[in-house]
Amino acid sequence: MNTRHLVIAVAVALLMGALSLAFGRFGAYMVNAVAIAGIGALSLNLLIGYGGQISFAQGALLGVGAYTAGNISNAGGDGLLAILGAGVMGAIISALIGIPALRLRGLYFAIATLAAQAILEYLFKILDPITNGVSGLVIRPTTILGIPMTSDRSLVVPSLVILVIVWVAVSRLMRIDLGRSFLVLRESEIVAKGMGIDVAHAKILAFFASGFIAGLAGALAGFANRLASPEAFTLDLSADYIAMIIIGGLGTWTGPLIGAAFVVLLPEAIQRVGEAAGLSDILSPLRELAFGLLIILFLIFEPRGLTALLSRLKPRSLAVPAPGAVPATGESLPP
Amino acid sequence: MTLVLQLAVAGLAIGSVYALIAIGVVLIYKCSGVVNFAQGAYAMVGAYVSYALLRAGLHPVLAIIGCMVVLGGLGSLTERLVLRPMLKAPLVAVMMVTLGLLIVARAACLIIWGPDQIAFPKVFPEGAISAAGIFVTYNYIAAGILALVLSFGFLAMYQFTRIGLQQRCAADNTRAALAIGIHVSNQVSIAWAMSAALAGLAGTLLATLNGLSLDLAGIGMIAFPVIVVGGLSSLFGALVAGLLLGLLQSFTDGLLSPVLEDFLREHTSIYSVGALQQVVPYALLVLMLLVRPQGLFGRRGTERV
Numbered sequence: 147m148n149t150r151h152l153v154i155a156v157a158v159a160l161l162m163g164a165l166s167l168a169f170g171r172f173g174a175y176m177v178n179a180v181a182i183a184g185i186g187a188l189s190l191n192l193l194i195g196y197g198g199q200i201s202f203a204q205g206a207l208l209g210v211g212a213y214t215a216g217n218i219s220n221a222g223g224d225g226l227l228a229i230l231g232a233g234v235m236g237a238i239i240s241a242l243i244g245i246p247a248l249r250l251r252g253l254y255f256a257i258a259t260l261a262a263q264a265i266l267e268y269l270f271k272i273l274d275p276i277t278n279g280v281s282g283l284v285i286r287p288t289t290i291l292g293i294p295m296t297s298d299r300s301l302v303v304p305s306l307v308i309l310v311i312v313w314v315a316v317s318r319l320m321r322i323d324l325g326r327s328f329l330v331l332r333e334s335e336i337v338a339k340g341m342g343i344d345v346a347h348a349k350i351l352a353f354f355a356s357g358f359i360a361g362l363a364g365a366l367a368g369f370a371n372r373l374a375s376p377e378a379f380t381l382d383l384s385a386d387y388i389a390m391i392i393i394g395g396l397g398t399w400t401g402p403l404i405g406a407a408f409v410v411l412l413p414e415a416i417q418r419v420g421e422a423a424g425l426s427d428i429l430s431p432l433r434e435l436a437f438g439l440l441i442i443l444f445l446i447f448e449p450r451g452l453t454a455l456l457s458r459l460k461p462r463s464l465a466v467p468a469p470g471a472v473p474a475t476g477e478s479l480p481p
Numbered sequence: 482m483t484l485v486l487q488l489a490v491a492g493l494a495i496g497s498v499y500a501l502i503a504i505g506v507v508l509i510y511k512c513s514g515v516v517n518f519a520q521g522a523y524a525m526v527g528a529y530v531s532y533a534l535l536r537a538g539l540h541p542v543l544a545i546i547g548c549m550v551v552l553g554g555l556g557s558l559t560e561r562l563v564l565r566p567m568l569k570a571p572l573v574a575v576m577m578v579t580l581g582l583l584i585v586a587r588a589a590c591l592i593i594w595g596p597d598q599i600a601f602p603k604v605f606p607e608g609a610i611s612a613a614g615i616f617v618t619y620n621y622i623a624a625g626i627l628a629l630v631l632s633f634g635f636l637a638m639y640q641f642t643r644i645g646l647q648q649r650c651a652a653d654n655t656r657a658a659l660a661i662g663i664h665v666s667n668q669v670s671i672a673w674a675m676s677a678a679l680a681g682l683a684g685t686l687l688a689t690l691n692g693l694s695l696d697l698a699g700i701g702m703i704a705f706p707v708i709v710v711g712g713l714s715s716l717f718g719a720l721v722a723g724l725l726l727g728l729l730q731s732f733t734d735g736l737l738s739p740v741l742e743d744f745l746r747e748h749t750s751i752y753s754v755g756a757l758q759q760v761v762p763y764a765l766l767v768l769m770l771l772v773r774p775q776g777l778f779g780r781r782g783t784e785r786v
Contacts, residue, residue: 249770249771250770254713256573257709257770260763261705264759264763268755274751275749385577388573388577389577392574396573431589434588434591435592438584441584442563445570445578449567449571
C-alpha cells in the first residue's frame with residue numbers, strides 16, 4: 147500500500163503548504179520548522195524506533211549537516227548540492243558513530259553516542275577554519291536550482307518536498323528485506339544472526355540511512371536560521387528529537403511527524419497562553435518547565451505515544467491491537 | 482614538578498566530588514537498572530537548597546545535613562512518582578524521562594533563583610596552606626577530604642551494615658531478595674534517596690569551589706565517563722575512576738592544553754583548543770568501551786545489556 151502512504155504524505159505536505167500561505171511570514175516560519183523537525187525525527191525514528199539503536203547524537207548530526215551545507219553554499223555551490231553534500235557528510239559521520247555499535251548494545255551504545263555528541267560539539271567550537279568557532283558560521287541566503295531562497299516562504303517548498311521524499315522513502319525501506327532486518331535487529335540480535343542476517347552490515351546501513359536524512363534536516367535548518375553555531379546543536383536538541391519520536395510513538399509511520407509538530411508547536415502555544423495570562427516576565431523558564439513536565443507525564447501515562455492515543459479514539463475495528471511496552475511495528479505499518 | 486603536584490592536588494579534590502556523583506549513578510543503576518541523567522539536577526538543587534539554608538542563618542554543618550535530608554526526600558519521591566510507573570517502559574523512554582526531570586529541575590531553579598551566578602556563602606574557613614612549593618586553599622582541602630571520607634564511608638556502609646546487605650541483595654537478585662523477605666521496592670526508594678543525598682552534597686561542595694549557578698547541572702554528565710571507566714556496576718570502580726578523571730582533567734588543562742595550543746598555532750590556523758579538559762573524559766570513554774567495555778572493575782558479561 148505504498149500508494150496510500152504517498153497520497154497521505156503529499157496531502158499532508160499540501161496542507162502544510164496551504165497553512166504557510168494562510169498565516170503569513172510567521173506561519174511560513176512555523177511550517178518550515180515543523181517540516182525540518184519532521185525530517186530529523188523520521189531519521190531518528192529509523193534508528194531508534196525501527197533499528198533499536200539508541201542515539202543521543204542526533205543534535206550534533208544535524209549540526210554536521212548545517213555546517214557542511216553552509217560551507218558548500220557559502221563557497222558558491224547550489225543549494226541542492228549543499229543539501230545533498232550535507233546528507234552524505236551526515237551519513238559518513240553517523241556511520242562512524244555507529245561503528246562502536248558493532249560491539250556494544252543497548253545502554254553501552256547509548257552512552258557511547260553521548261560521548262560522540264560531546265566530542266562533535268567540541269569540534270564545532272575549535273575547528274575554526276570550517277566552523278568559525280564559538281561565534282558560529284553565518285550562512286548567506288542560498289539559491290536552489292537558480293531560485294534565490296531569501297525568506298522562510300521560499301524555503302518551505304524544498305523543506306516540504308524533501309519531507310515527502312524522505313517520508314515515502316522510509317516507508318518503502320521498511321517494506322523491503324533491509325528494513326525488515328532492522329526490525330529483527332531491534333528485537334534480538336541473536337535471532338537476527340540465526341535468520342542469516344548480516345548484523346554488522348544491517349547496522350551500519352541503518353546508521354548510514356539515518357545519518358543521511360539527519361544531514362538533510364541539518365542543512366535545511368542551517369538555511370532557515372542562516373547561522374550554524376555550536377549552541378544550536380547541543381545535547382538539548384538531541385533530547386528534543388528523542389522526545390518527538392517517543393511522544394509521536396516509537397517505530398510508527400506517522401509518529402515522527404505528529405511528535406515533531408507537537409514538540410515544535412507546544413512552546414509557541416505555551417508562549418501565547420503565558421502572554422495572555424500576563425506572565426511574560428518568567429515566560430521562558432515557565433515554557434521549559436511546562437515542556438519538561440509534559441514529557442514526563444506523557445512517558446508515564448502514554449508511553450506508546452500520540453499515535454496510540456489517536457488510534458484508541460478510532461472506531462474499534464480500526465484500532466491497533468495488542469498493547470505492549472514497545473509498539474509492535476508490524477502492526478502499526480498498514481498491510 | 483611543583484606544577485605537577487599543584488595540578489594533582491586540584492585534580493584529586495575535583496575528582497573526589499565526581500566520585501560522589503558517579504557513586505550515586507551506579508547505586509541507582511545497580512538497584513533499579515535506570516541510568517539517571519538527572520543526577521546533575523540533584524547536585525544543582527542540592528547546592529541551591531544549601532544556599533537557602535545558609536542564608537536562613539543555619540550553621541554550615543546543619544545546612545549540609547539539612548540539604549542531604551531534603552535531597553534524600555526528593556530522590557525517593559522521584560522514584561515513587563516518576564520511575565515506578567515506568568517499570569516496563571523501553572530503555573529509551575526511561576532515559577528520556579530522567580532527561581525530562583533534568584529540564585524541569587533546571588527550569589524550577591531558574592524561576593526561583595534566577596539565571597545569574599551567585600557567590601556562595603563561606604562554609605569553610607578562609608586561608609591556604611603552602612607546602613613543598615604548592616599552594617592549596619582550605620576550601621579545596623576541605624571539599625576534597627569531605628567528599629573522599631563520605632565516599633569511603635558510603636562504601637563501608639554498603640559493605641558492612643544491615644541496610645547495605647539488603648541493598649546488595651536487592652540489586653543482585655530481585656526474586657531471591659523478595660523470597661527472603663526484603664521489601665525490594667523500598668530498597669529501590671532508599672537507593673534513590675541515598676544517591677540524591679550524595680549528589681546534593683557534591684553539588685554543595687562544587688558550589689563552594691566554583692560559585693553557584695545553573696551550570697552545576699552539567700556535572701551530572703561527567704558521571705557517564707566515570708562510571709564507564711570504573712565499570713557500570715562497581716561502586717568502588719566509580720570512586721577510583723572519579724579520582725582518575727579528576728586528575729586527567731587537571732593535567733589536560735594545566736599541561737597538555739598549552740603544549741597542544743602552541744603546536745596547533747604553529748602548524749594550523751586553529752589557535753585555541755578551547756575546553757579540552759571537558760572533552761577528554763569522553764574520548765577516554767569511547768576508548769574504554771572499545772578496548773574493555775566492562776570497565777576497570779566491572780564483571781564481563783553480567784552487566785552487558
